[in-house]
Amino acid sequence: MPFPSSSQAFARSKCGYPDVTRNYLADKRWKTRFRTAFNGDGYGVHPSSTSFTMHEEIHTQAGKIVRDLHELGQRYAPRGETWSYGWTGVAGTKVCKPGYHRYGAAIDFTKFNWGPGQFVDLAVHGKDERLHLRRRYLAAIAICRKYFGTVLHCHNDPDGSHWNHIHADRGRQAVALDWDYGTDVTVIQWAARDLAGFKGMSIDGDWGPQSLEGLRLLRAKFRADGVDPTASPVLGRRWLDLIARHGMADKAAGTYTADS
Structure with a gap:
């Protein structure tokens, strides 16, 4: 059953659609943890494995994100290291309120963790002064966008409530990139600034x-003249993968190219 339009989703708060309850994404090794608080440095506290209820499709799509992040850690971790994925911080999934959360068709990520010192905290790193952490946050955004058409975050925050987590929902499918959508524009703007060195780029x-x-x-750095991210979902994902690889590896644009 397809998810409703935005006008329908925000029209009422009655919950609907079948769901599943799980304490993991993709693999039972990769547990989900609820963020219960923040520490003195602003990082989320995620004390233990927690089960979440969500639509089965969302569980599947979120699992694809985790699998991709594991592969990024295996192949593109910084300094040539090999990182194995550990667990995912989550703030919420199905909530009976207007919007896609009431269908279990949205998920709020708070942390992606590969191990001690090998993580991205989504309350802090998006606007961190350290470039390598902003790049890692960008990598997470790019991977989320591969499987969810709408991705809200610290630089794509229409109501001011997404500064401390990434919200992903299936109200818009994982289609080709579209410059009429802030979700997609911010990915390009962010990559231009923090991967290609475009100083002064506004991420708005x-x-x-x-x-x-x-x-x-x-496009020049990626050697992607013939790869239009707006032409098809497949080409859009090629760009997102390139951005994610650079961000995860903490490399400048051009280290990996469209033909590599």
Whole structure:
């Protein structure tokens, strides 16, 4: 059964659609943990494995994110290391309120963890002063966008409530990139700034001359002249994979290319 339109999803708060309850994503080794508090440095506290209820499709799609993050850790961890995925921090999934959460068709991620010192905290690292942590957060955003059409985060936060987590929902499918959507524009803007060195790039989700210049810069760095991320979902995912690899490995744009 397809998920409803945005106008339907936000029209009422009655819950619906079949769901599953699980304490893991993709593999029973990769547990989910509920963020219960923040420590003195602003990092989330996730004390133990927690079960969450969500639509079965969301469990499947979120599991694909975790599998990709595991593969990134295996192949593109910084300094040539090999990271094995550990667990996922989650703030919520199915909640009986207007929006996609009431269908269990949304998930709020708070942390992706490969091991001690090998993580991205989604309350802190998106605007961290340290470039390698912002890049890692960007890698997580790119992987989320591969499987969810709507991804809200610290730089794509229309109501001011997403500064401390990544919200992903299936109200929009994982289609080709589209410059009319802030979700997609912020990925390009962020990559242009933190991977390609486009100083002064505004990450505001609005497509304009500066964003177009950033896209052209990335296309040249990625050697992706013939790879249009707006042409098809497949080509969009190729760009997202390139961005994720650079971000995870803490490498400047051009280290990996569309033909590699």
